Amino acid sequence: GENVEQHPSTLSVQEGDxxxxxxxxxxxxxxxxxWYKQELGKGPQLIIDIRSNVGEKKDQRIAVTLNxxxxxxxxxxxxxxxxxxxxxxxxxxxxxxxxxxxxxxxxLSVLP
Amino acid sequence: DAGVIQSPRHEVTxxxxxxxxxxxxxxxxxxxxxxxxxxxxxxxxLIYFNxxxxxxxxxxxxxxxxxKMPNASFSTLKIxxxxxxxxxxxxxxxxxxxxGLNxxxxxxGDGTRLSIL
Numbered sequence: 176g177e178n179v180e181q182h183p184s185t186l187s188v189q190e191g192d193x194x195x196x197x198x199x200x201x202x203x204x205x206x207x208x209x210w211y212k213q214e215l216g217k218g219p220q221l222i223i224d225i226r227s228n229v230g231e232k233k234d235q236r237i238a239v240t241l242n243x244x245x246x247x248x249x250x251x252x253x254x255x256x257x258x259x260x261x262x263x264x265x266x267x268x269x270x271x272x273x274x275x276x277x278x279x280x281x282x283l284s285v286l287p
Numbered sequence: 288d289a290g291v292i293q294s295p296r297h298e299v300t301x302x303x304x305x306x307x308x309x310x311x312x313x314x315x316x317x318x319x320x321x322x323x324x325x326x327x328x329x330x331x332x333l334i335y336f337n338x339x340x341x342x343x344x345x346x347x348x349x350x351x352x353x354x355k356m357p358n359a360s361f362s363t364l365k366i367x368x369x370x371x372x373x374x375x376x377x378x379x380x381x382x383x384x385x386x387g388l389n390x391x392x393x394x395x396g397d398g399t400r401l402s403i404l
Contacts, residue, residue, distance in 0.1 A: 206390065207390030209392050209393075211395075216397070217397050217398075218291070218378050218380075218395030218396050218397045218398050219330075219378075219395045220395065221392045221393075221394070224392055226390065264330065268390050274320075274332065274335060274343070275332075275393065277329065277330040278329075279329045280329060280330075
């Protein structure tokens with residue numbers, strides 16, 4: 176079945192450094208890849224997404240890259256701040272966009 | 288705009304009792320999803336609806352779980368009878384799309400933390 180792997184499971188960086196989280200997916204028909212941030216006691220919130228007709232997308236300190244051939248995509252956070260500390264989930268669409276498979280999550284800690 | 292609203296935020300009950308979780312999707316959204324989140328299994332899709340019709344309930348773990356969407360603004364997830372292994376955070380999400388070639392981000396509520404003693 177459809178599968179999304181995510182690495183690393185935990186990541187600690189110093190404030191101001193960059194953080195990179197990588198995901199791979201199994202369904203070659205997947206064409207939409209959102210990233211979510213989940214803070215303690217809250218639901219996942221969309222932070223950025225990318226569609227398969229684009230290789231990279233940037234929104235201020237956050238960027239996502241997509242390699243459809245290799246079936247992997249990555250989240251890049253630059254100039255990290257303590258408020259970036261959270262669990263981050265990647266996801267990939269399947270079943271022609273009707274639903275998503277989520278990765279297992281990455282717990283990011285930004286140390287002051 | 289109000290987001291997805293879930294109630295209750297916390298529920299503690301004894302095993303064997305019936306539990307009902309409630310969700311109000313974002314107005315105008317056509318699809319609604321119920322997820323369960325645990326440390327061991329992450330985010331698992333239980334069931335989703337398009338235009339109030341259940342489309343895929345293959346993630347519902349057992350017959351003890353049931354979900355309904357009587358109208359576009361309300362859905363329930365019911366567990367009867369509840370068991371300790373049902374303890375988890377249950378999320379509801381909605382999207383404006385109706386499936387098909389219509390990739391839209393899901394908007395999540397803040398969840399219901401369920402503890403079955």
